[in-house]
Amino acid sequence: MKPFIREKKAFGFDDIPEDTCYEAGYLVTxxxxxxxxxPVVNAAKCVGCSQCYLYCPDGVISIRDGKAVIDYDFCKGCGICEKICKPxxxxxxxxRR
Ligand code: SF4
Ligand code: SF4
Incomplete structure (x- = not known):
């Protein structure tokens, strides 16, 4: 039997959906x-690189007007976005309660 080899395919930002999982209908609760x-975004430091958007496991970050925006209704507070943000x-x- 031949081993399964995933086809290598180049893709760019245009191939990735821009919206959050909620907007795509995947997260509803x-x-x-x-x-x-x-996570709190300091807009003055944010360069809009989209790394947090790409790495957020819940897909709750979107980039609006060149800055990261977090949907707190669905963010679980894992902190990955903080770790990945180089700036x-x-x-x-x-x-806050
Ligand atoms: S990783 Fe940091 S600098 Fe890049 S878009 Fe997210 S918050 Fe902004
Ligand atoms: S804390 Fe986790 S779930 Fe919340 S925005 Fe950052 S990476 Fe996404």
Whole structure:
């Protein structure tokens, strides 16, 4: 049997959907308030590189007017976006209740 080899295909930003998972209809249940920390974007530092958008496992970040915008209704507070942001434009803060 031949091993399965995934076809290598070049793709660019134009091939990636721009909207969040919510806007695409994949996430419909708002998180239940268990998030203890939340990512906050410093718009002055954000260069709109889209790395946070690409790495967010929940697909809750979108880029609007060249800046990252986070949908807090669905963000789970994992902090991956903070780790991936090279300019340091995202900081995790204690959740406001
Ligand atoms: S990774 Fe950082 S600089 Fe890039 S779009 Fe996200 S918040 Fe902005
Ligand atoms: S904290 Fe996690 S879920 Fe929330 S926006 Fe960042 S990467 Fe996405």
């Amino acid at each position: 708002i998180n239940a308030g268990w998030r203890s920390i939340r 340091g434009a995202i900081e995790m803060e204690a959740e």
